[in-house]
Amino acid sequence: MDKQDKTKEELQKELTELQKEYYYFNAIKDIDTAKRIQLEQELAAAHQEIAFQNEEKGKRAAELILANLQLKFETEEKAKRAAELVIANIELVFQNEEKEKRAAELIIANKELAFQNGEKVKRAQELENANRDLEQFAYVASHDLQEPLRMISSYTQMLERKYKDKLDQDANDYIHFVVDGAIRMQKLLVNLLDFSRVSTHSKTFEQVDTKTIAGQAVSNLQQLIRENTALITNDDMPVIQADEMQIIQVFQNLIENAIKFKKKTELPKIHITCTKQHEMYQFSVADNGIGIEMQYHDRVFIVFQRLHSAKDYPGTGIGLSICKRIIERHGGTIWFESTVNQGTTFYFTIPV
Amino acid sequence: MENLKLVEILLIEDNPGDARLTQEALKDGKVKNNLHIVYDGEEATDFLFKRNQHKNAPRPDLILLDLNLPKKNGQEVLAEIKADESLRSIPVIILTISKQEQDIIRSYNLHANCFIIKPIDLNQFFEVIKSIEDFWLTLVKLPRL
Numbered sequence: 298m299d300k301q302d303k304t305k306e307e308l309q310k311e312l313t314e315l316q317k318e319y320y321y322f323n324a325i326k327d328i329d330t331a332k333r334i335q336l337e338q339e340l341a342a343a344h345q346e347i348a349f350q351n352e353e354k355g356k357r358a359a360e361l362i363l364a365n366l367q368l369k370f371e372t373e374e375k376a377k378r379a380a381e382l383v384i385a386n387i388e389l390v391f392q393n394e395e396k397e398k399r400a401a402e403l404i405i406a407n408k409e410l411a412f413q414n415g416e417k418v419k420r421a422q423e424l425e426n427a428n429r430d431l432e433q434f435a436y437v438a439s440h441d442l443q444e445p446l447r448m449i450s451s452y453t454q455m456l457e458r459k460y461k462d463k464l465d466q467d468a469n470d471y472i473h474f475v476v477d478g479a480i481r482m483q484k485l486l487v488n489l490l491d492f493s494r495v496s497t498h499s500k501t502f503e504q505v506d507t508k509t510i511a512g513q514a515v516s517n518l519q520q521l522i523r524e525n526t527a528l529i530t531n532d533d534m535p536v537i538q539a540d541e542m543q544i545i546q547v548f549q550n551l552i553e554n555a556i557k558f559k560k561k562t563e564l565p566k567i568h569i570t571c572t573k574q575h576e577m578y579q580f581s582v583a584d585n586g587i588g589i590e591m592q593y594h595d596r597v598f599i600v601f602q603r604l605h606s607a608k609d610y611p612g613t614g615i616g617l618s619i620c621k622r623i624i625e626r627h628g629g630t631i632w633f634e635s636t637v638n639q640g641t642t643f644y645f646t647i648p649v
Numbered sequence: 650m651e652n653l654k655l656v657e658i659l660l661i662e663d664n665p666g667d668a669r670l671t672q673e674a675l676k677d678g679k680v681k682n683n684l685h686i687v688y689d690g691e692e693a694t695d696f697l698f699k700r701n702q703h704k705n706a707p708r709p710d711l712i713l714l715d716l717n718l719p720k721k722n723g724q725e726v727l728a729e730i731k732a733d734e735s736l737r738s739i740p741v742i743i744l745t746i747s748k749q750e751q752d753i754i755r756s757y758n759l760h761a762n763c764f765i766i767k768p769i770d771l772n773q774f775f776e777v778i779k780s781i782e783d784f785w786l787t788l789v790k791l792p793r794l
Contacts, residue, residue: 447769448666454771483769
């Protein structure tokens with residue numbers, strides 16, 4: 298019995314224990330359910346989080362891909378830039394070399410220039426010397442050559458003077474030719490001297506009224522003008538920058554020629570004009586004389602070149618070459634237009 | 650009595666041919682003269698200042714001076730004459746072949762009494778010498794020394 302009792306008791310106890318356990322279990326079960334729900338919720342949240350994170354990751358991955366692409370592109374660009382830089386560097390090196398080369402060339406060019414300048418100075422010096430020689434020549438022509446000429450003509454004339462009665466006509470003719478030759482040669486020397494003096498005895502340019510100057514030339518030729526009943530007229534004339542004496546000489550030579558080469562059948566008429574052409578004053582001296590054949594165009598301005606015999610038209614043939622030298626010294630040109638038997642017009646220009 | 654005194658003329662001329670021509674021209678003239686010729690500038694000043702071989706040289710009444718002279722040129726001689734108190738009243742006539750303006754200006758600036766360019770023609774030259782005689786030895790009154 299005891300045993301039975303005990304078993305019963307034990308069973309009871311066991312039941313209680315089981316009941317307890319059941320409660321406990323149920324409690325646990327409830328707890329677990331709540332926990333599960335919470336866990337499930339957490340899980341869902343976690344899932345959501347993971348989904349979100351996955352999405353983010355996707356996004357980030359895409360961004361990364363993009364970034365990678367960008368990086369790749371940038372890397373490529375950098376490589377390109379680096380390559381360009383290398384090229385630029387090479388270019389720079391080349392340019393530097395070029396610069397050095399140019400600098401070297403410049404040094405050479407400078408040396409060359411210095412040399413050329415030196416040459417120029419030398420040439421200028423040579424020219425100056427040549428000019429001095431020319432001046433010396435002018436003096437020789439004027440003095441040293443004239444002196445012996447004077448002796449020839451003077452002592453031939455002394456012979457004539459003292460021994461005229463003792464000489465025959467032939468001897469007197471010879472004396473005449475000697476004297477005539479000497480006198481003509483002296484005129485040539487004097488003219489040559491005038492020619493060389495255009496540059497050796499020139500003055501600086503100043504303001505000159507060409508109307509006054511032409512008037513001066515006319516008054517210097519008064520006797521010739523009166524003898525030939527020449528009519529000289531002029532238009533308005535400008536004020537120019539010039540060597541006064543030289544321009545007077547130009548007008549004088551041109552007017553003198555115009556009268557000298559007049560037609561036998563007509564009184565000489567000379568008209569002087571001036572027009573402004575661009576930056577030049579163009580003067581003209583027109584006559585109604587015998588004219589010049591255009592084929593002699595170049596010859597008339599050459600020293601001692603004559604178109605007529607000295608018997609018909611006396612002169613040494615220096616006048617126009619002096620005019621040419623004077624005009625060229627003033628930076629102008631001289632030329633003429635002519636019709637045979639109608640007249641000649643000489644033109645010359647002077648810068649404004 | 651005065652007329653008996655010869656006029657002393659000093660010709661300073663380096664070219665003997667020219668000197669002779671002047672001599673001939675003066676010989677033809679009406680004024681009795683004593684012509685002294687010196688051939689260079691040094692000798693000219695020796696003559697004027699009575700030096701060396703010209704210790705007994707007379708004081709000239711008239712000087713004919715060429716410009717282009719050896720040793721001492723005409724303008725130097727002229728300057729010395731015009732700087733000397735006892736010589737400066739002597740008329741100095743420049744007789745030259747030079748037509749150079751600067752020679753003319755310089756000569757007058759140095760107090761030349763006149764400047765004459767020698768003509769090439771003999772007759773004209775004789776005329777020139779004659780007019781020098783007429784003017785300087787007859788017409789003008791010079792101080793007596």
